Amino acid sequence: METSAEKVWLTQHLDSRYGNHSGEIMLCNLAFGTRILANAESWDKLSPFQVPQPPSQDAWLVRARDAHLLVGDGAEEVPDTVVRLLAALKTYLKTDIGSPLQLLDQAEAHYRQHHMPGPYTGPAIAAGPLMHKPSRLVDFIFDHTRAFLSYDLKPVQGLDLDLVRMFCERPAMKLRYEQQFCTPHTTQLRARKIAASVPPGGRVLVLGDDDLVSLALVHYGGDFKVDVLELDTDLVAFLKAKGGDRLTVLEHNLRHGVPESMRKAYDVVTTDPPYAANGMRFFLQCAADSLVEKPDSLLFLSTYPGLIESPEKLWTDLDELGLKIEQRWEHFSRYIYNNTYRVEHLAALRQLGSPLHPTSELLGFPYLYAHFFECSKS
Template identity: 25%
Template sequence: MCQVPEEAARLLEGVGARRLRHALALLIGARSWDADALVRATAAPRRAIDALLAALGDDLDDGRIRRDRIDAYRPLTVPPLLADPVAHLLPEHAEAVAAMDELIAAAPRARTALDHVAATAETAVRRALLLGARFWLGSARLLCVGDHDLTSLAVALTHPGVEITVVDIDDRILEFIGDEAARRGLPIRCRFADLRLGLPAGARESADLVFTDPPYTPDGVALFTRRGLEGLRDRETGRVLVAYGASEGTPALALKVQEALGPLHLAYEAIWPDFNRYHGAPAIGSASDLYVLRPTSRTWKALGSAVAGTRIYTQGPQAVESPDRPVDPAVAEPADLLVGDWPKGFAPGTPRVHLATWLAKPYAGRAADVVVALPAGYNALLPRVLLASRAERVRVLTPAVLPRALKSVLAAVYHVKTEPGEIVASRVAPPGGAGAVLRYILDRPHVRVAGSWREGLIRHATGGLTKNQARARIQDAAPWLGDATVLDLPAHRLSDLPDAVRRTLDL
C-alpha cells in the first residue's frame, strides 16, 4: 500500500471506488481542480468528492496533488469510466457543440419548482448523436417530453431531416426554442401542456422516438415516460429514451423509480451509466444514466390505467412532500359547475369535472357560472382554464396571477377582475372587425386554430374569401400555427394571435 493518508486509502478501496480513483488521476495532472469540477468530470457524488479532498489533507496544494507526493498516489489512479458510445463522433460536430454552448447560455434560467438542471452542451449533442447511431432518422419524428435541456435543438442541428415536437409546461422554454428554430430554419414545433393532465391532441401517437429528462421522483419518471408512450405512433419499433440519475449511495431511490416503471411492462434495451452530464445536481454526481426503453404488447393495455399522483417534483408547491392545501369551501359560492379537486360533501348535487377533462374537451352541459379550484403549482394553466370555458362567468380560486402578455387576448372574451386569491372573468359581447375573427377562434378553444380561423375569415372578411384564399392568408400570417389548438399554443403565440388575425384581414 502506498504511503497515503489512512482515510484516503480507505475511500479508495472497494468495487465502488473507481470514480474516486478517476478523481485522483485528475488531481495528479497539470491543472487545478475544485470539487464542482471533479464532480462533473467523474460523476462521483459531491459528498464523496468532499470526503476524498478532506482525506487528502496537506497532500493537496492549489487543487492538485503536491508534486513531491505524486509518485505515492499514481499507482492508485485509474483512467475514466466506461467508454462513451458516441465520444468518437464528437470531433466531427464541434460546431454543433459550440452552438449548443451559446444556446444553453442564452436560454431562460432554470426553475427549481420544475426541477430544472441544465445539461451540458456536449450532453445535448451526444444525445442527438446516439439517436443517429442507434436508429435510422431519415424520416423520423421525435417527441421531446419537456425540453429544458434543448435536446430538440441539438437533434435538429445534427440531423436536419428529423421532425421534432417539443411539449413543455414552461412557456419561456417554448418561446426560446420556437424563436431559435424559426431563426435557424429548423423543423421544430412547440406545444404547451401540463403533462400531469395529458398530452396535446396533436402530439398523441405522433412520434417514432421520444426523449425525456423528467423530474427525478418515481411518479415524475413514470408520468413523463407514460406521456412519451402515449406520443408514439410506431408501436412496433418505437423507443422512449429516459434520463434518470440517483446518487451512488442511494440505490433504493433508483429501485423505486424502476418499480414505478414496472407496471408499464417495458423492456430495458440499454442503460448507459453517467451518460448525461449537468451544470448542477452535485448530489447525484452531476450525472444521470440514459435508459432506452422499448414497449411490449402489454404496455399498451397498461396505458389505460390511472396515473399515480401529480406531485412529481422534488421542490416547490407540487413537490412530493409538500402539504396538501385543500380549497376552503367557504369561499366558493353556489355554482352550476365545479372544476378541479373539491372536498367531499361540498355542494352536493353540483356537477364536477376534473381539470384534465375540462382542458381536453368542451363541457357538454349548460353552465352559466363555473368555479375552478386551481392549486399552487398550476399557475401556467390559469389563462388556459379561462379560455377553455364557454360559461358566462368563470371564477378561479388560485394564488396565480394572469401573465400581462395574455391580457389582451383574454380581453377579447372576458372582463377580468382580480381579487386576492381569485380571478373573476365575465364574458363580454363579441366585438367587430378583427376582434370578431379573434373571438370566433377563442370561442372554439378545443379545435384546431387553423380551421376556426379560416371559417372566421370567410364569415367576416370584406369582399368574401374562398377557403383556399383564407388558408393562404393564415399560412402567411402564422406559419408557426400547424395543428395547434388555442389551449396548446405557447403563451407567446397566443399573444401574437390578435396581430396575426389583423394581418389576415388587412390583406
C-alpha cells in the same frame, strides 16, 4: 530550431452565461470552475478550435487557455478540487501510494467500515429527506467522485461551439418546474445518439426540454421532425424563436397526459423526468403513450436511479408501461452540482457522524451525473 507540435482544442466542459453588462458573456470551464469575460468577437476567435489547432498568441486566446477553455493532450493541470481531494485521501488513509482511483477505492472501503453514517435518531421535524437513507448519500458521493476521476479529467475533442453560443441566450432556470439543465456537450451527445436512431421521415417527441435537445436535433439536420411539449412559457418562446420550421413546440402540462393527436405517433421519444416519484411516473406514462406501437420505437431516458425519490418504483413503472431497457450508458449526462445541494449533502452527512475530512473533499466533484437508457416499447 525545435518546433512544438502541441495542439489545443475547446474543452468539453465549456458553458456560457450572460454577464452583468449588455453584450458581456462569461465563458466557463465547469470542471475547473474557471471563467473569463468574452464578447461577441470571442466566438469567432474560439471557432477554429472546434478541431485541434496550434495554440494562438492572441492575448485573449492566451487567457482563454489559462482559464482552461482551450485544452490539449499534454501534461494538463487537474482542477484544484482534485488536488485537495487527493491530499485529503492520503491523510485519511495515512499513505502516499496509489493512483487517484486506487486511493478512492481504499478510502471508500475505510469509510464504509469506520465512518458509515448511522441511522437518524433525532426529532422527526429536523429530519430532511436526505437523513432517512444516509447510505444512498454515501453511494452517491463515491460513485460521483469515481465518475469524475474516471471520465472527466481527460480532454475530449469535438465540442459544437454553435450550440454553446445558441444556449447562452436560454431563459433562466426555474426551480419550480424542477429544471436542472445539462451541459451543452451532454445535449450534443444526446442529440447525436437520438438522431442516429430515427428512421427517415420519422418523428421525435421531447417531453420537457430545458436541456434544449430539440434545438440540437434540428441544428444537426436530418430527415425527421421534432415536437416538444413543455410547461415553461419562457422556454417555449425560446425554443420557438430558435427552432426553425422542423421544430414544433407546444405549451402543455404533461400532468394532463399527451394530447390525443400525439398518442402512438412518435418513432422516438426522449425525456429527462423529474426526480420526484410522482413526476417520474407521469412523464414515463406520456412517453409510453406517445410511442408508435412497433418493435423499433425507442424511448431515450436520462435519469440517475441513485438520486431519484423511488429507485425501485422506476423499474416497476417501466415494466408496467411496457418499456424495456435495451441499452444503458452510465454517467452519460452531466449537470452542474450547485453549492446549495453540496452544502445540504455535507450538512446531512456531518449531522449523521461523518468526519469533515475527507467528506467535504469527496463532495468537490463539479457534476451531477445521470445514466442514459434506451428503452423499447413492447
